[in-house]
Amino acid sequence: MKRKSIGELRVMCIDDDPFSIDTLTVALGNIGVTDIKSIDNAKSALEVIGSQSDGTDVILLDIHMPDVDGIEFIQALGANGYQGAVAVVSGAVDVILDMSKVLAIGRGITFLGTIKKPAKASELEALLNKLIVS
């Protein structure tokens, strides 16, 4: 769903690393995002997404995570009717990042793009601006 400003976006960050997720959350706050949900594992995120009615606009997803990794998460996300967008923020190699894009698009999920960790605030802003109506 398109929004009028970055401040209106509902953003979910999924990363098992507290240091990464804290950094990402601060950077998002600095570019004006106020509604940020941070979840440290993909399994819990799937439960939240499946149960919430208000809707997440975009998920910022890590790839290398224990238990359910980012690739498995995208596969599962396609099956549960998620209507928002996904972007991958990861240190994974390019072939894995490309795979995440193909998987998401193949499952009808809006794929905003990939950012190599560590994400720069300007990169996050450019990515999220794709969801803003002019």
Next chain:
Amino acid sequence: MSAVDISAMIDIFGMEDKALFSSKLNSFIERFDRDIEKIDSAIEANRMEDIVFDAHKLKSASRMVGALALVDLFESIEAAAKENDLENVKKYFDQALGEALER
């Protein structure tokens, strides 16, 4: 702790905030101390998958504070562990410890 590139943190956070950077560096040092022990234990037990996982995470964290020398060393540890090359894992691990202690 290894020299850090402040410009990297400015790019990541989108602003220059000395208090924030200081807080992140302190968090990184705590994280480094904890995870370096995990890697050390994994080396002792020859658990290559754990070494790959923790070295990857520390590489990423090092990048977030602009500790570029550590980024290269954890990348080398990760690559060596993927190749099951314990000798080079130990070599780069010792270098990472030396780099951290030097500062």
